[in-house]
Amino acid sequence: MSPTLNCILLIDDDEPTNFMNSLVLRKMQVAAQIHAVQSGQDALDYLTSEDKAQHPKPDLIFLDINMPGMNGWEFLEEYKQLDEKDRGHVVVVMLTTSLNPDDRTKADTTPNINEFHIKPLTADAVREVLEKHFGNK
Numbered sequence: 001m002s003p004t005l006n007c008i009l010l011i012d013d014d015e016p017t018n019f020m021n022s023l024v025l026r027k028m029q030v031a032a033q034i035h036a037v038q039s040g041q042d043a044l045d046y047l048t049s050e051d052k053a054q055h056p057k058p059d060l061i062f063l064d065i066n067m068p069g070m071n072g073w074e075f076l077e078e079y080k081q082l083d084e085k086d087r088g089h090v091v092v093v094m095l096t097t098s099l100n101p102d103d104r105t106k107a108d109t110t111p112n113i114n115e116f117h118i119k120p121l122t123a124d125a126v127r128e129v130l131e132k133h134f135g136n137k
Contacts, residue, residue, distance in 0.1 A: 004030050004031070004130060004134060005030060005031040005032070005059040005060055005130075005134065006031065006032050006033065006056060006057075006058075006059055007031060007032065007033040007034070007035065007056045007057065007058040007059060007060075008025055008030070008031040008033070008034045008035070008058055008059065008060045008061070008062070009035050009036075009037070009043065009046065009047075009058035009060070009061045009062070010022065010034065010035070010036040010037070010061075010062050011036075011037055011038075011039075011040065011042075011043045011061060011062065011063045011064060011067075011072070011075065012036070012038065012062070012063075012064040012067070012095070013038050013039060013064065013067040013068060014038075014064070015038065017064075017119065017120075018036035018038065019036075020120065020121070021036070021062060021095070021120075021121045022034050022036055024121050024122070024123060024126065025121075025126065027123075028123055028126055028127075030126060030130060031059070031060075033056060035055070035058070038067075039067055039068075039069050039070060040067060040069065040070030040071065040072065040074055040075030040078070041069060041070050043061075043063075043075060043079075044075070044078055044079070044082070047079070047082060047086050047087070048082065048086050057086075057088050057090070058090055059090065059091065059134070060090065060091045060092075060093065060129070060133075060134075061090055061091070061092045061093065062093050062095040062121065063075065063076075063092055063093065063094055063095065064094075064095060064096055065094060065096040065098050065103055066096065066097070066098060072094060072096070073106070076092070076110065076112050076113070079092075079112060080111075080112055091114045091115070091129065091133045091134075092112055092113050092114055092115075093113075093114060093115040093116070093117060093129055094107045094113055094115065094116045094117065095117050095118075095119055095121055096116075096117075096118065096119060097118065097119050098118075099118070103116075104116055114129075114133060115129055115132075115133075117129075
């Protein structure tokens with residue numbers, strides 16, 4: 001598959017999870033760039049960075065819920081306050097180990113969340129997101 005997206009941003013406090021998710025995405029060759037950060041604050045810093053060569057605006061974000069410091073929900077509260085130039089039109093996918101039905105319900109009713117998937121990230125889940133939100137078949 002040729003790169004469809006310019007950039008994907010992974011937000012997860014677990015470094016091995018970011019590594020595995022990056023591996024899946026790189027193997028599928030779905031994005032020109034894949035960046036991973038380990039906290040909600042790091043993600044906000046990435047998104048608001050003036051250095052767009054090092055921190056290009058993502059087309060797609062995979063976001064974990066349970067992270068220390070700033071969890072996924074808190075990140076989304078801050079994210080929706082960003083200027084449009086920093087926020088842009090990004091597809092946000094909650095990617096979590098949470099089996100709490102309240103998290104799924106909250107995700108389904110939160111405007112900034114486009115999808116909710118249970119870890120691990122799979123090629124099938126990536127294809128589903130790309131097809132649904134970016135028109136890739």
